[in-house]
Amino acid sequence: MKKIFSKWIDSYFSNEEVMLFFVLLAGALGVILYLGQPLTPVFISVILAFLMQGLIDWLQQRKVPHLASVLLVFLLFVGVLLSLLLFILPLAWKQSVNLFNELPRMVAEAKSVLLLLPQQYPEIFSEQQISQIIDMATAELSLLGQWVVTYSLNSITGIIALLIYLVLVPILVFFFLKDGGNLVRWWVSFLPQKKAMLTQVWNEMDQQIANYVRGKVIEILIVGSVTYVVFAFLGINYAALLGIMVGLSVLIPYIGAALVTLPVALIGFVQWGWTNEFWYLMLAYGIIQALDGNVLVPLLFSEAVNLHPVSIIIAVLVFGSIWGFWGVFFAIPLATLIKAILNAWPKTHALGASQSLE
Numbered sequence: 001m002k003k004i005f006s007k008w009i010d011s012y013f014s015n016e017e018v019m020l021f022f023v024l025l026a027g028a029l030g031v032i033l034y035l036g037q038p039l040t041p042v043f044i045s046v047i048l049a050f051l052m053q054g055l056i057d058w059l060q061q062r063k064v065p066h067l068a069s070v071l072l073v074f075l076l077f078v079g080v081l082l083s084l085l086l087f088i089l090p091l092a093w094k095q096s097v098n099l100f101n102e103l104p105r106m107v108a109e110a111k112s113v114l115l116l117l118p119q120q121y122p123e124i125f126s127e128q129q130i131s132q133i134i135d136m137a138t139a140e141l142s143l144l145g146q147w148v149v150t151y152s153l154n155s156i157t158g159i160i161a162l163l164i165y166l167v168l169v170p171i172l173v174f175f176f177l178k179d180g181g182n183l184v185r186w187w188v189s190f191l192p193q194k195k196a197m198l199t200q201v202w203n204e205m206d207q208q209i210a211n212y213v214r215g216k217v218i219e220i221l222i223v224g225s226v227t228y229v230v231f232a233f234l235g236i237n238y239a240a241l242l243g244i245m246v247g248l249s250v251l252i253p254y255i256g257a258a259l260v261t262l263p264v265a266l267i268g269f270v271q272w273g274w275t276n277e278f279w280y281l282m283l284a285y286g287i288i289q290a291l292d293g294n295v296l297v298p299l300l301f302s303e304a305v306n307l308h309p310v311s312i313i314i315a316v317l318v319f320g321s322i323w324g325f326w327g328v329f330f331a332i333p334l335a336t337l338i339k340a341i342l343n344a345w346p347k348t349h350a351l352g353a354s355q356s357l358e
Helices: 002-013 016-035 040-061 066-120 127-153 155-188 196-234 239-249 256-272 276-300 309-329 331-344 350-357
Strands: none
Touching: 016 196, 040 066, 040 155, 040 196, 066 127, 066 155, 066 239, 066 256, 196 239, 196 276, 196 331, 239 256, 256 276, 309 331
């Protein structure tokens, strides 16, 4: 057993490029795990600058100077940020507070509907089953209330951190946009000249990650905006909050749409009951989801990464549990990175295995 393991180590880790790549991956993982919290503004700034780099490249292709392109894109970023802070977030926060205040009434109405089920469908539901469902829902709501109280007690720290982010992130974004190329070349200068494996992984990942991340941000904006407009037209309560939830649900493939359906249906049912308005709401929501999956996603991700749905779901679960929101957001790019590494990793026995199979 020891001989087999030693042979495997010699086959795959004797290459100096492999060892360099392994050290770089371990170092990057160590920085994220141990310095992730203090460096969060830097990571956020790098991600935002990466998202906007495509627009800068587009302007430069049209003969706009680099500095002028950076200033135009940065001003657009500041405008979007101010709109978010001054209009969208206050509206969503107000609706969240109203929703939380109305939760007891909504729960009471839901209980009254559930208690009627054993009478209407005794062959399917029993009083014991309904009581268990109500008890579970009550316990979950109590946990939610405890979380809200804890969050409110820590709100001062959160406000201070938010103010720091609002100052640091735009400054860092500007310098990453302005000097990003020089910074990348400076980091690459420390690497050995022989880096074919790193180059292969970089070339495979660069365009795919750029297309995916920018496409995902555009998808969130389009789906969230369309949902808000449609829900506001239908007159459902908390349209802005639901629009944000539906927009962010596209971050979690296959799962997000199913999860966000529950609050949409619950709020619509409490507001209208089993009326035509409720079914119009669910029909409109279904059309939005269908157009997103069958029209918008193919248009935005024409060069989509070739990953099996099981791999995508596992990546979302694993990276989401490690890094939370950002882990979910970058689950597919990280899974694609792992795939690119496996493709570039030297396979010393691949030829022999294929010949033996033949």
